[in-house]
Amino acid sequence: MQKVLLSIDKISTRVGQAFSWLIVLLTALMTWEVLSRRFLDRPHAWTFDAQIQLYGILFMMAGAYTLAKSGHVRGDVLYGFFSPRVQAALDLTLYLVFFLPGTVAMVYAGWTYAGESWSIREHSTVMIDGPPLYTFKSVIPAAGALLLLQGLAEIARCVLCLRDGAWPSRQEDVVEVDVDKLKEMVHVKDEDIAALDRYVLEQGRKGEEKGGRP
Numbered sequence: 001m002q003k004v005l006l007s008i009d010k011i012s013t014r015v016g017q018a019f020s021w022l023i024v025l026l027t028a029l030m031t032w033e034v035l036s037r038r039f040l041d042r043p044h045a046w047t048f049d050a051q052i053q054l055y056g057i058l059f060m061m062a063g064a065y066t067l068a069k070s071g072h073v074r075g076d077v078l079y080g081f082f083s084p085r086v087q088a089a090l091d092l093t094l095y096l097v098f099f100l101p102g103t104v105a106m107v108y109a110g111w112t113y114a115g116e117s118w119s120i121r122e123h124s125t126v127m128i129d130g131p132p133l134y135t136f137k138s139v140i141p142a143a144g145a146l147l148l149l150q151g152l153a154e155i156a157r158c159v160l161c162l163r164d165g166a167w168p169s170r171q172e173d174v175v176e177v178d179v180d181k182l183k184e185m186v187h188v189k190d191e192d193i194a195a196l197d198r199y200v201l202e203q204g205r206k207g208e209e210k211g212g213r214p
Contacts, residue, residue, distance in 0.1 A: 001156065002168055008153040009068045009171040015146060016065020022058040026051060045127040053136045060143035064150040070170070088161035095155050103148045110140030 033047045066072055079087060116122075117134035124130030161167050 001160065005153050005156060005168060006171050008149055012064040012068040012146065012150045013171060016062050016068075019058055019061040022054050026054045026058070029054070046131050049124045049126055049131045053131070056136065057139050060139055061146070063143060064146040067147065067150045067154060068170070084161050084166055088158040088167070092155060092158035092162070095151060095158065099151050100148075100155075103144055103151055106144035107141050107148060110137070110144050114138045114141055 029047060029050060033044060037043045079090070082090070114134065114137040117137045122133040122137075124133055157168050
């Protein structure tokens with residue numbers, strides 16, 4: 001079971017990392033449009049729709065990745081003090097009552113919206129002959145299906161935690177910098193940092209004194 005869960009995590013992670021490159025594309029598109037408007041006097045109306053669609057695709061396709069990393073917003077004020085079994089029981093209840101119905105509805109409705117959009121070759125109405133919307137709407141059921149798959153893995157984790165009393169492991173990914181470990185790697189002590197801070201303050205005072213002299 002653990003291998004299956006880690007395999008699902010790997011799928012969500014790879015998809016999330018692949019679509020994260022849309023950030024670069026979105027930044028380049030917005031920069032190019034600003035420069036084109038400012039210096040070439042050539043605005044492009046279609047970039048408005050393109051920016052919205054790129055961000056929408058990024059947002060939807062990153063959902064499963066965020067869930068795989070347990071990165072969605074939660075109220076940790078009390079949750080963090082509970083035992084793993086209590087946490088698992090709460091999560092399992094919320095997954096069954098809210099997550100599953102909502103995600104299934106997303107897949108079903110998204111499939112319908114995408115099918116209708118493809119049938120009429122829907123385009124944006126913000127401008128004449130705007131960019132197509134049927135390709136964009138096709139992402140909705142795909143993102144929902146991926147999120148549902150990851151959600152099933154999370155439900156399985158809750159069940160395993162209820163049985164074992166501990167959360168199963170997750171696939172490792174990029175984490176925030178551990179300052180203490182970084183200090184150990186570069187052989188820097190807190191005393192050295194404090195001494196450097198004092199030196200900087202002393203130099204600042206000397207500079208102010210020199211600057212204040214006639």
